Amino acid sequence: MGLLSLGTPMHWDEAKKYADHVRTHGIIQFLNLWEATKDSKKDCLLWGDEIEYMVVSYDDENKKAKLSLRVWEILLELAKEEEEAAKDPAKKLLVNSSWHPEYGRYMLEGTPGEPYMGLPRDLLAVERNMKLRRELACKFMKPNEVPVTLTSYPRLGCAGEGLDPHHEPHGPAARSLFVPDDIINAHVRFPTLTANIRRRRGAKVAINTPIFHDKNTPKPFIDPTIPTFNDYPEDKNAIEQGAALPDHIYMDAMAFGMGCCCLQITFQAVNVEEARKIYDQMAPLGPIMLALTAAAPIYRGYLSDVDCRWNVIAQSVDDRTEEERGLKPLKNSKYRIPKSRYDSIDSYISNDPSNKPEYNDIPLVFDEDIYKKLSDNGIDNLLARHISHLFIRDPLVIFHELLNIDDNESTDHFENLQSTNWQTMRFKPPPSKTSPIGWRVEFRSMEIQLTDFENAAFAIFIVLVTRAVLSFNTNFYIPISKVDENMKVAQNRNAVLGEKFHFRKQIFPHGGSLAPGLDRSDEYELMTIDEIINGAPSKGFPGLLGLVNNYLNTLNIDIETRCEISKYLELIKKRANGTLMTAASWMRQFVQNHPDYKQDSVVSDKINYDLVKMIEKINKGEVQVPELLGTFSV
Template sequence: MGLLSQGSPLSWEETKRHADHVRRHGILQFLHIYHAVKDRHKDVLKWGDEVEYMLVSFDHEKKKAQLVLSGEELLETLQEKGERTNPNHPTLWRPEYGSYMIEGTPGQPYGGTMSEFNTVEDNMRKRRKEATSLLGENQALCTITSFPRLGCPGFTLPEFQPSPVEGGASKSLFFPDEAINKHPRFSTLTRNIRHRRGEKVVINVPIFKDKNTPVPFIETFPEDEEAAKASKPDHIYMDAMGFGMGNCCLQVTFQACSISEARYLYDQLATICPIVMALSAASPFYRGYVSDIDCRWGVISASVDDRTREERGLEPLKNSHYRISKSRYDSIDSYLSECGEKYNDIDLTKDKEIYEQLLQEGLDHLLAQHVAHLFIRDPLTLFEEKIHLDDANESDHFENIQSTNWQTMRFKPPPPNSDIGWRVEFRPMEVQLTDFENSAYVVFVVLLTRVILSYKLDFLIPLSKVDENMKVAQKRDAVLQELFYFRKDICKGVRAHVHRHHHQRQGREGVFPGLIPVLNSYLESMEVDVDTRCSILNYLRLIKKRASGELMTVAKWMREFIAKHPDYKQDSVITDQMNYSLLLKCDQIANGSCECPELLGPAFRKARHSGSKSDSST
């Protein structure tokens, strides 16, 4: 989760005093990197995935599933047995926001050959097996995007009470601070977002209106005036960073051959983000209720929204410098490539002094405004030991701002004095239940980058339409029920014809044929060994069937599971026992002890999955 400096964290007031210093030196650090590597060219497209996991405990007697707050201890053991013992270990492990979470990546990036696609699932299985082997009895490593009863009483093991009092990091009514990772970055982020904003974060998710859901659905919070004011009728109210950053996702980072190729990929993939998010939808439940959304994106966006009332346009500008239209976790605000410039139709708030400084240093207008836009934000965490740095050889101040602009795509300069190239990170995907599904989504996106670069495809549409697509993609069953703006003519240099359509519809001659046919056409033209081709085709088949509705998204499958549960009263409430049944089924599907053809198709080979310690005879 971005920069993880060690040291003594400063309070928000102390951090605020150093904000201009961080921005000033962050820009100098960026310029040192830019001038050193702007002309660097790499021969190979390297890439890697990141999978986030939750630790779940099953009480088979009480029929209860809880999140286990032992992520830090598990991480320490995994790192000790892995990378610290063997630098070439096939897996790497990193901390995540929740103390019930860990993140796993391949030990080394994947290379540019097609055969690499056939190793992704195997590495994901290694990760799952490696971490699972260290768990206690009746515990499982789950790849679920959102824990359905996150924030409900007793959702953690051990159980802790929330502390909505001054002194706590989040002051949440629902989410105890003990569920936050113990690394000082995470609690400091939580506290400083709240202090900068001037109040707790506000998350309101529309409730799913079932047959017996109260109309209107209203929760009362008489003991908390702030919550009573912030919560909305017919919405599920949440009040802490943990409700967003405590969810899991699936991300892919690509190293491009050059800065221009990275900028081109950044733009092209930005238009794909809403489509892939809808295809990977996996988070329909929040705080023990069935919601009317399928994706976590807006929840995370609100969970880290540190904008003041002035910045949100609720009060006249007095103490703040800018009106800022989005949370710092949102979709991108400008294209970076020359071909994208004419589609930049969103008003871009930027630091004018930084923008002029970057232009004087030789940056072009598009890259200068991108960086100047990121730097309208304040640093959210700062460590006492990291205030004064060597700008020529360190990049912590730049990364401080860069890594807390959590957007659909991230444009990543190389670290100073490294042989790493210019990279882009694809960030909107929801994590899936099985290694097979997660591999399918990763391979789909990586293959798409190869096709974009090989065929010089152009998916660009006005950026405001991409924003609209992002909103649509989060709706319930968006993959089948909603329409998306998309470009008809994808040959580079041809004028865009933007229209709205179901993205899986292939259409007539001259109309965009669909992503899967384009990928299949590319695959047919490549020299690929039989095993790799078979794996790729299986992955693309899953994606295609999810797009057509022949297979369910994880979100839809979860909804149907709860709807059919004998305890469900059609009132949008998810009880402990229902939560237990759902997560036990999710774990059984992931470890291959239970088939799920409506999610994975009949041909899914369950024998390829590793075991878990949570199987129950019940």
């Protein structure tokens, strides 16, 4: 579970001296791993989800829902369960989950005990296992604590009694005006990551998310609740200093982003080429699934004009210097870097002939020495570009004790950079030379849903899309700059119904040669999410659900299983065509209909309390919300 201490972490001033050391050895480690695993073959699909939870502590007397900072104790209990389950076959079935710490001291991450196989019947275990995880986690919580699957906590960083136990804001790691360092996971890795991002950047992170202007919201909106302190240079007026923008919700700490929850899915491919293919095919779906799973409309007590967490997290870990961000000419920094280390992918990596060079149309920043080292050792152009692009970043947390390690045995330095490039997709090599685990791909853009039913639906949908992709040899390529454009609009309020997205028109393979007079821009057009998911019969476009259903038709599935799977697919269909609301729209509606809401964008303590209680009841099946879930029961 990774709860053990790893040693003494370096302050940024020292860590930066070892950045090249970590990169150089990271590449050697990758090359060693590559030599040993490049021909590795697996014969079956294995896959699994990751669910992140926030633990809420109710103060029912005062009608407050606080974040519980007691998760460490809960994780220790869960670790004990896992250990016992590993030894005792009877217990194994009861536990059947694996638990991990996350950035926030109020967060938990749970995965299935073992990855799922590719059989249709296995899909029916997904929701059951998510329920089991929730119940198991509850076992170690106090009666007033509950795990909720909310993407962004509506009142995180609001003054007052938002944390249990209470802590005043403003610690040395984050220096936040709004949250204390006590909100960060106590494992030294996390406060160090926080402080070193700030130190490398040369300033606190600045997150500005547009506010939703309601009838009574002042225009311009200048937030009256931003406090000032007198300890650090950035403490004075954040508005006067230009850190907090008018008409925006201002946040100033990593916790606002990395303290969000999401739903991630990892699949194992049969070999490295298939993994690269899945990576590319799923990349254009990143923004589509972000808009469809939108679940984060509230930040620091205000309704925002975006529905998704993505840009908030990107800004929350943006460690680029002013030179790297292009605000000053390059002098001390090596490159201009257009994106945060948390952002959408910058290049396709498959050697499939359908991947035309024109699709990689973003000028890629990469480390030329590392590219050369990889090329000289037999790594092909696309993969060498990918890895040397990840390696333009600096390692942020380095432990003294782990500086000099055996590059033949360890992949720590490689993983140091790999795991702090937080992108929409992740291409995961086997964990070690001798691991039974193969080449994998992780799909990372989705927001966590309020219920296990919905999370199961999205997990199952995505894994079925990957099966359809392989079965029909689909071609979803569009220029990657267009995927980035989609990423921007995907986060807008109600993007699922209000925005259009670039998508490829002809998604079945046809050699990739263009008819005379056509160019690549004729290959795609703007489509609604309804068209992308449910198809557009008049254009002969099957939609992703069409693909999935065709794939299911090719399998021999018993009626009962097929019916069960259909329930999940119905949810996706109805979210896409607007019959059902996204979690973000539903939460907005809940706030705007609340008797305490004053049409001023403010989400009060009481509204937050009622919202969290409501979500808990929905999850337990105690209230029906047909506008969110239709007739599906949870």
